[in-house]
Amino acid sequence: MALFALRRLVLAIPLLIGITFISFLVIQLAPGGPFDYLRSEETGQDPKLIQRLNEEFGLDKPLPVQYARWLSRIARLDFGRSFQPDNRPVLHKIGERLPITLFLNILQLLIIFFLAIPIGVASATRQYSLFDKVTTVFVFIGFATPDFWLALLLMILFGVNLDWLPISGLRSLNYEYFTFWRQQWDFVSHLILPVAVAAFGGLAGLSRYMRQSMLEVIRQDYVQTARAKGLAEPVVIGKHALRNALLPVVTILGLSLPGLIGGSIIIESIFAIPGMGQLMVQSVFSRDYPVIMGNLVIVATLTLLANLFADLAYGIVDPRIRFSARRRRR
Amino acid sequence: MRASRVSALLALATLVALGGSCVRDGEVAAQDTAGAHEKAAHGDTFVNASIGDITGLIPSITSDSASHTVGSLIYDGLVQLDKDLNWAPSIAESWQFSKDCLTLTFKLRKNVKWHDGRPFTADDVVFTYKAMVNPKTPTAYRDDFEPVKDVQVLDPYTARVTYTRPFAKALGSWGHAMLPKHLLEKYVEEGKLREAPQNLNPVGTGPYRFHEWKSGEKVVLVANKDYYIERRPYIGRIVYRIIPSQATIFLELKAKGVDMAELTAIQYERQTDYPAFKKDYNKYHYAANRYTYLGFNLQDPRFADKRVRHAFAHAINKAELIEGVVMGLGREATGPYRPGTWVYTDKVKRYEFSPTKAKALLAAAGWTDRSGDGILRNKDGQPFSFTIRTNQGNEERKKVAEIIQQRLKEIGVQTDIQTIEWAALLKEYIKQKRFDAIVLGWGTGVDPDQYGVWHSSQNGPDQLNSFSYANPEVDALLEKGRATCHQQERVATYHRIQQILAEDQPYVFLYFRETLPVVSSRVRGIKVEAAGIDYNFIDWYVPKSLQRYASP
Numbered sequence: 001m002a003l004f005a006l007r008r009l010v011l012a013i014p015l016l017i018g019i020t021f022i023s024f025l026v027i028q029l030a031p032g033g034p035f036d037y038l039r040s041e042e043t044g045q046d047p048k049l050i051q052r053l054n055e056e057f058g059l060d061k062p063l064p065v066q067y068a069r070w071l072s073r074i075a076r077l078d079f080g081r082s083f084q085p086d087n088r089p090v091l092h093k094i095g096e097r098l099p100i101t102l103f104l105n106i107l108q109l110l111i112i113f114f115l116a117i118p119i120g121v122a123s124a125t126r127q128y129s130l131f132d133k134v135t136t137v138f139v140f141i142g143f144a145t146p147d148f149w150l151a152l153l154l155m156i157l158f159g160v161n162l163d164w165l166p167i168s169g170l171r172s173l174n175y176e177y178f179t180f181w182r183q184q185w186d187f188v189s190h191l192i193l194p195v196a197v198a199a200f201g202g203l204a205g206l207s208r209y210m211r212q213s214m215l216e217v218i219r220q221d222y223v224q225t226a227r228a229k230g231l232a233e234p235v236v237i238g239k240h241a242l243r244n245a246l247l248p249v250v251t252i253l254g255l256s257l258p259g260l261i262g263g264s265i266i267i268e269s270i271f272a273i274p275g276m277g278q279l280m281v282q283s284v285f286s287r288d289y290p291v292i293m294g295n296l297v298i299v300a301t302l303t304l305l306a307n308l309f310a311d312l313a314y315g316i317v318d319p320r321i322r323f324s325a326r327r328r329r330r
Numbered sequence: 331m332r333a334s335r336v337s338a339l340l341a342l343a344t345l346v347a348l349g350g351s352c353v354r355d356g357e358v359a360a361q362d363t364a365g366a367h368e369k370a371a372h373g374d375t376f377v378n379a380s381i382g383d384i385t386g387l388i389p390s391i392t393s394d395s396a397s398h399t400v401g402s403l404i405y406d407g408l409v410q411l412d413k414d415l416n417w418a419p420s421i422a423e424s425w426q427f428s429k430d431c432l433t434l435t436f437k438l439r440k441n442v443k444w445h446d447g448r449p450f451t452a453d454d455v456v457f458t459y460k461a462m463v464n465p466k467t468p469t470a471y472r473d474d475f476e477p478v479k480d481v482q483v484l485d486p487y488t489a490r491v492t493y494t495r496p497f498a499k500a501l502g503s504w505g506h507a508m509l510p511k512h513l514l515e516k517y518v519e520e521g522k523l524r525e526a527p528q529n530l531n532p533v534g535t536g537p538y539r540f541h542e543w544k545s546g547e548k549v550v551l552v553a554n555k556d557y558y559i560e561r562r563p564y565i566g567r568i569v570y571r572i573i574p575s576q577a578t579i580f581l582e583l584k585a586k587g588v589d590m591a592e593l594t595a596i597q598y599e600r601q602t603d604y605p606a607f608k609k610d611y612n613k614y615h616y617a618a619n620r621y622t623y624l625g626f627n628l629q630d631p632r633f634a635d636k637r638v639r640h641a642f643a644h645a646i647n648k649a650e651l652i653e654g655v656v657m658g659l660g661r662e663a664t665g666p667y668r669p670g671t672w673v674y675t676d677k678v679k680r681y682e683f684s685p686t687k688a689k690a691l692l693a694a695a696g697w698t699d700r701s702g703d704g705i706l707r708n709k710d711g712q713p714f715s716f717t718i719r720t721n722q723g724n725e726e727r728k729k730v731a732e733i734i735q736q737r738l739k740e741i742g743v744q745t746d747i748q749t750i751e752w753a754a755l756l757k758e759y760i761k762q763k764r765f766d767a768i769v770l771g772w773g774t775g776v777d778p779d780q781y782g783v784w785h786s787s788q789n790g791p792d793q794l795n796s797f798s799y800a801n802p803e804v805d806a807l808l809e810k811g812r813a814t815c816h817q818q819e820r821v822a823t824y825h826r827i828q829q830i831l832a833e834d835q836p837y838v839f840l841y842f843r844e845t846l847p848v849v850s851s852r853v854r855g856i857k858v859e860a861a862g863i864d865y866n867f868i869d870w871y872v873p874k875s876l877q878r879y880a881s882p
Contacts, residue, residue: 031757031758032754032756035468036753036756038393038470047792049468049469049472050792052465053468084386085524086384086385086524086529086530087524087525087529093545096544152577152581155581156581159581159585160581160584160585163585166587167582167585168578169547169548169571169587173375173377173569174879174880177880269575270575270577272547272572272573272574274547275546278546279546282382282546282574286385287753
C-alpha cells in the first residue's frame with residue numbers, strides 16, 4: 001500500500017504541472033494587468049511606470065519564458081511576492097488564510113459524513129416510511145437552496161432577529177478581553193452559521209447517495225444469508241451491509257473535496273471569513289498573478305492528495321482491494 | 331404565532347434580497363443629536379465596515395479607497411480640506427504664494443511628531459517630494475509634483491517650493507501624506523518603497539496610530555495621544571472590519587455589529603425605515619463628488635453630429651432617471667461640477683425632456699422613419715442602432731442604461747446593452763475606442779482641473795479623453811485654468827468650460843448621486859457640511875454612558 005501511494009504521488013507531479021500550465025495560460029489571457037491599479041481618475045495613467053514595473057516583474061517576457069521562470073521558482077518552493085502594493089510573500093498571504101479554510105472544510109466534511117451516513121442508512125432500511133419521506137423532502141430543499149440565500153435567511157433569523165449568533169467574521173471585537181472559555185465559545189459561535197450553511201447542500205446529496213447504495217446492498221444474497229443465519233438486524237446492517245454500501249460513498253466524498261474548497265468562495269465572502277476563497281477572489285480581481293498561481297498550486301495539490309486519500313480509504317473499507325497484491329500479480 | 335414569525339422572516343429576507351417594496355416616506359436627514367448635558371468623552375471603539383481589504387499602508391503607492399481611508403488617519407498632509415472643501419492648515423501652520431504663483435512657502439508646526447517620537451521637519455517635506463518624483467516609486471500621483479522645480483529647506487520649520495510654471499493644484503498637492511525621511515529614505519533610493527516595513531507597520535504623524543492589520547479580517551487603529559493639536563481624538567480605537575458582501579454589511583448594521591456603513595438608495599429609503607433602526611442609527615445624506623454620464627464615441631460619424639447628441643439630451647428624462655435609479659437621492663448634472671461648489675454654474679444651456687424636439691433634431695440630421703415601422707433610418711436605409719456598454723457589477727449604471735434604452739426606443743433609436751467586466755471593458759473597448767456609447771461615472775476630485783478628461787491632447791489609449799472630445803476653446807481654457815493659483819481667476823474659466831460642454835454635449839451629463847451614510851446614534855459631534863461628515867472625525871465622541879467597547 002505504501003508503494004502504491006508513492007507511485008501515485010510520483011505520477012501526480014506531471015499532472016500538477018499540466019494543471020498549472022493551463023491555469024497560467026488562462027490567467028494571462030484575461031484582459032487587464034496587475035499594475036492597472038496605478039491609474040487614478042484625476043491623474044490618468046503613467047505608461048512609463050507601468051512599463052517599468054512590468055519589466056521589473058518579468059511581465060514583458062514571452063509567456064513560455066514567464067512560465068518556465070515561474071516553474072523553476074516553484075520547484076525551489078519560491079512562490080514569489082504579491083503584486084499588490086503590500087508586496088508580501090505569497091506564502092505568507094496563503095499561510096494565514098489556508099488554515100481557516102481547511103479547518104472549515106474538515107469540520108463541514110465531518111458533519112456531512114457523520115450525519116449523512118446514519119440518515120441514508122435509516123432511510124434505506126425504512127424505505128417509504130415517514131422518516132424516508134421527510135428526508136426526501138429535505139434533500140430536495142437542500143439541492144434547490146442556493147448557499148447565499150440560505151446564509152442570508154439564517155443570518156436574519158439567528159443574527160438579527162433572535163440575536164443568538166454572530167453574523168460574520170471569526171471573532172468578536174472584544175475577543176482579547178474575554179476569559180479563556182468565553183474565547184472558545186466566541187470562536188465556535190462564529191463558526192456555527194457558516195459551517196451549517198456549507199454542510200447543508202453536501203449533507204442532502206451524500207445522504208441520498210448513501211440511501212441508494214444501501215438499498216442496493218441490502219437486496220444482495222449475502223445480506224439475506226446473514227439474516228437467514230439468524231443474525232440480529234443491527235449486526236446485518238452495521239457489519240455486513242454498511243461496509244459495502246460505504247464503498248461508493250467514500251469515492252464520492254473524495255471527489256467532492258475540490259468542490260468544497262471552491263465552494264468556500266461564497267461562504268467566505270458572505271460570512272466575511274478571511275480564508276483562501278476570499279483571497280482568491282481578491283487576487284483574481286487585482287490580477288495578482290503570483291497569488292493566484294500560488295493558490296492554484298496549493299488547491300490542486302490538496303485535490304490530488306484528497307483523491308489519493310479516497311483511493312486508500314477504498315482499500316480500508318473494502319478489504320478485497322489489496323494494493324500490494326495487485327502489484328505482485330503483475 | 332411561530333408560523334407567522336417564520337413567514338415574517340421570509341418576507342424580510344425577500345426584502346433584503348430583492349430590494350423591498352414598501353412605501354417611501356419623507357426626507358430623513360439626521361443632524362447631531364448631542365444634548366447640552368452630554369460631555370465629550372474619550373474612549374470607546376468605532377467599528378467601520380469596509381467592503382475591500384487594504385492593499386498597503388504607504389498612501390503614495392496605493393490607489394484604492396480602503397487604503398486611503400485608513401491612511402488618511404495615520405498620515406497628515408501639509409494642508410487638509412476643511413468643512414467647506416477649502417484647503418486649510420494641517421501640519422503646516424501657514425503658507426504664502428508669491429505673486430507670480432511660482433513659489434509657495436510653508437511654515438510648519440513645531441510640535442508635530444512622528445509616531446516613533448522623532449520631530450517632523452522641513453527635511454521630511456523635501457524627502458516626500460523626492461520620493462514622489464523618483465521614477466522608481468510606483469505612484470499614481472506623480473503628475474501632482476511634476477511642475478515642481480525644487481523644494482528647499484529654509485530652516486527646520488520652513489520649506490519653499492519653486493514651480494516651473496504657475497500650477498493651480500499646487501496647494502492641494504501638498505495634501506498628500508508626508509512620509510518619514512528617517513525611516514524610508516533608504517527604500518526610496520533603492521526603488522524598493524513597496525518592500526519597506528512601514529508598508530505593513532506604518533509610522534505617520536496623524537491622529538491615529540497603526541495597531542494591527544489582519545489581512546481579510548480587520549485593520550485596527552488607536553488614538554495618537556501625542557497628536558499635535560494638544561489633544562488626542564476622542565474615539566479611542568477604530569476597527570475597519572473587512573466584509574466583502576454588501577448584504578452582510580447591511581445585516582451587521584441591523585445587528586449593531588458595525589457603527590457606520592454606506593447604504594444604497596433602497597436601503598436608505600425603505601429597508602431602514604422602521605423605528606428600531608432609526609433609534610440606533612442616524613442617517614445622513616450629501617451630494618457625492620461623482621457624476622454618471624452617457625458618453626459618445628465622437629469618432630463615430632453618427633455621434634460626431636452635434637444635432638444627434640442634442641437629440642439624445644432631449645430624449646433622456648433626467649428626473650425620471652434620478653427617481654428610478656437612486657430613488658430621488660441625487661441631483662441633475664448639467665456639467666462635470668457638483669452643484670453647490672465654487673466652480674459650479676447653472677447658467678448653461680439646458681435640454682428639457684422632449685421626444686418631439688429629439689425627433690426633429692434627428693430628422694434634421696438625416697434620421698427619419700422612412701418605412702413607417704417606427705425605426706429611424708438614414709438615406710441609405712440603415713437603421714439608427716448602437717450598443718451602450720457599461721461595467722459589470724454596477725446595478726445602478728445598468729438600470730440607467732435600461733431606462734435610456736427605453737426612451738431612445740420611443741424616438742425610433744434601437745440600442746443593445748452590454749455589461750462587461752471592468753478590466754475587459756477598459757482594455758478591449760475603451761482604450762481601443764471600440765464602442766458606440768458608454769454609461770460610466772467620474773469622480774470629480776477637489777480641484778476643478780479636468781485637463782485629462784477634456785483636453786484634445788489627452789486621447790491616447792492610456793489617457794482619459796477616450797471619447798475623443800476636441801474643442802480648441804476648451805483646450806485653451808483648460809490650459810489657462812490650471813496655470814494660476816488665484817481662485818477668482820479660475821471661476822470665470824470654469825464657468826465658460828461648463829457652458830461650452832453643455833452646448834457640445836460630448837456626454838449627456840445625467841446626475842450626481844448622494845452619499846448615504848448611517849452612523850450609530852451613540853456617536854456625537856457629527857455635522858453634515860459640503861465636505862460630507864467625516865472631515866472632523868477626530869471631534870466625534872461617545873458620551874461615557876453610551877460607550878460600548880473597551881479601548882486602550
